Amino acid sequence: MARVELQHVSKSFGSTEVVHDVSLSIEEGEFAVFVGPSGCGKSTLLRMIAGLEETSEGDVLIGDRNVTDDEPADRGVAMVFQSYALYPHMSVADNMSFGLRMTHRPKPEIAEKVAKAAKILRLEDYLQRKPAQLSGGQRQRVAIGRAIVRDPQVFLFDEPLSNLDAELRVQMRVELSKLHKMLGNTMIYVTHDQTEALTMADRIVVLRGGHVEQVGAPIDLYQDPDNAFVAGFIGSPRMNFLTATVQPGGKLAAGGIEVDNPTRVALEPGRVLQLGVRPEHLDESNGYGLDASVEFVEMLGSTSYVHATLPTGETVIAERRAVQPRSGERATLRFAPTSVRLFAEDGARIR
Amino acid sequence: MAGAGKRQRLALRIAAIPMALLGVSCLYPIFFAVNNSLKTRHDYLLDRFGLVVNPTLDNFVQAWTRSHLDQYFLNSVIATIGAVILLTVVSSLAGFALAALRFPYRRFLFVVILSSLMIPVQVVLVPYMRTMVALSLINTHVGLILSYTAFFLPFSVYMMTSFYSGLPRELIEAAKIDGAKLLQVWWHVMVPLGMPALVTLGIINTLNCWNDVLIALLTMQKNRTLMVGISALKGEFSDQIPLFTAGIVIAAAPIVILYVIFQRRIVSGIAVGAVKG
């Protein structure tokens, strides 16, 4: 179990820079999730921690040791790949013990560690099978077992659930969280799915275009985003963004209504800003009311998502629990002043 | 073939006749050799074409013992097995590096190995012999093994590089993270996974080495290999056909057996190389 620190890490492939000057620290025992859209550099960052890619600039420290120059095998990391990367010609037991055998650990030690990992992951009955004879979920567990057995300082996960079907994914999410609680190792997890990030992480690192957009606990990113990108990326369905023009007098005109300035900062009239309200907050009985014309309603059982148009022409999504309006009807979408998030022209949050 | 017209089916059936004759002609020569090798000299002179009446193994015994075929056979075996082992190891290592590892000049080195295909032994006949003499490898088994390896490498490296580049790169990354040194990755992962290609390659290289005559002629003049020996026998036994054919059968037997057993592999291995080429 160890701390991981990235100091001013950059990575370029040829002339394209894919990671720009990233500095991060991940605490001992923390479950950190790197999340972001495709091409944001999250996998590259993970691979640099693993040692599979060199850093173009900057240092990687694991447990206060500078491992920037070290080979993957010497860094004390273990990695679970998206495609599991199991050795097809070896049994489950041999797959899991591979690393220990290559480093010439004594046989009793190997047997003990494999048995322990197999027990945790419920693979005891499958130890002699080959990967081809296992289901996707089982192969996943073998890949995790291979990592557990080496008792690494840091566990690295590269989109491990992407190849599983939706149902299995939900199941495995829970299992991985339980695993983290049980083992307590530092875990760094890469995904493009913000739901996985929100449910599993102690802290989330949101990346875009090779830059860190925000680092924080899930609840902080949800409630207190630093910028419009994070606000829109975290939370499903996506936060509604309305154009807000600052009126003389300081109030904001957005979505056809007038809203008080929610920030502590004075705003110059004429500025065109972005006002964000989450769909789940458009279900109040008191507060500001948007006059909306319902386009259509997505019904998901206990919850419905109402897609409506505002007088300004903008579309919003509102979540409804109990009663849903019908397509074509008019509805008043109410939200509390505390639900408002204001963002500047460049996307930065104004608090 | 679904939907083939009746006329087409008839045409195909008619075509099958000359094709069958061709097929038989492919088998006849070996049959001819085996058949005549079982006849005594006397019987052969009496009846050249007919099936052997009183088969005898005397010719084989004589060819084996009195015409030194036993020595020649052994020399061929040593050279072939040695070269095939060396080819397997060298092409597997090179294929692994060229396909999966990152290092400068990778593409250049691959092209260098492939381009030596332009240099068959005839093109370097004189300097090759002088090199062998200079390295004291002339007339040695080691020399012949090294030569076979050098002259059959390009296709082997090509096949292994092709094969290994089809393996997922994460497999090797996982092995690296697991703590395996590169040589361990080769031995524990690349060799087992490469088995299908390596076995096919081994068989093809066995054919190449066993059947070679020019390289062996240049390299081992005292300690002849089987093919060189047979070609020398021809003059000696031009009037003792059964004896000669017995020698031919001994020389051909290993390959024929190999073909009968591994026919599928050989055919598919070459087809893979061909389609890719």
Next chain:
Amino acid sequence: MTASIHTGPVQRPRRRPNKSRRAETRMALLFVAPAILLVLVFRIIPLLWGFGISLTSATATAPGEFIGAGNYLRALNDPNFIASIANAGIILLSVPIFITIPMILAILIDQGVPGRGFFRSVYFFPVVLSSVIIGSIFSIVLGFNGSLNALLKLVGLPGVDWLGRSATALPVTLAIQSWSTFGMGVLIFLAGLSTVPKDMIEAARLEGAKMWQIWWHVIIPSLRPIIEFSTVITTIGLLTSMFGLIYVLTGGGPGTATTVPEYLIWSAQGRLNQPSYASALSIILFVITGALAWLQIRMMSRNTNL
């Protein structure tokens, strides 16, 4: 270099490959080394050395002196060499046959001629036999007192000295070479045919095309890359793989009837002991086959995405 302002530890300059990458480079080069070394020592350096020797008057014992293009000029006036080139020319004229016959056979097999399994294995059988084996057997069969003539006598036809008459020696040798290698061509074309989409053929048949029309307009054009590859390989093979057969069957004779460049090289060195002349002939052969082989290599390396 990004223009960003850092308030923190001093930024390191771009570094050269790190320790781990250098270790991998070392190991990788080590893995490739045996192959490179073998190819270098036995083929590439000898090529250059051979070129050097060809410019001298070296003999088996003495290094001789520099004579520039002397050996090459000698070749141009050497009747043996001229004969070998003429024979090579005749052989190369037969390449279309070497391509067409296997192709037709492959198409027939692919189209479902009865007995295809049998044909596939049997046609390839001669390919695995050594040229010495084949040559030896045919020398028995085709000798003047051999089996073929005996058979002809039985039906009243006169025997022919197949291998001993200049007019027949080369064609017969060529025919045997064809017989021993056509199976490989059939195989290669079969492999290529398996990539021709069957629906294209079905569609053509539905539109009323006859069998030979389908062949000419659909199948053969699809086979073009295979035809090209096969042509290159066959030509190289005819120029560099006939040694064993000629050595055993005719020894280059009668006279120079079956002498080809690759045989002449061996003859100049092995029999006449003229290393510098042999080297010049080697280089000439290299020039002729080199261009073809380069084409083959280009096709091969294009198909292995490195």
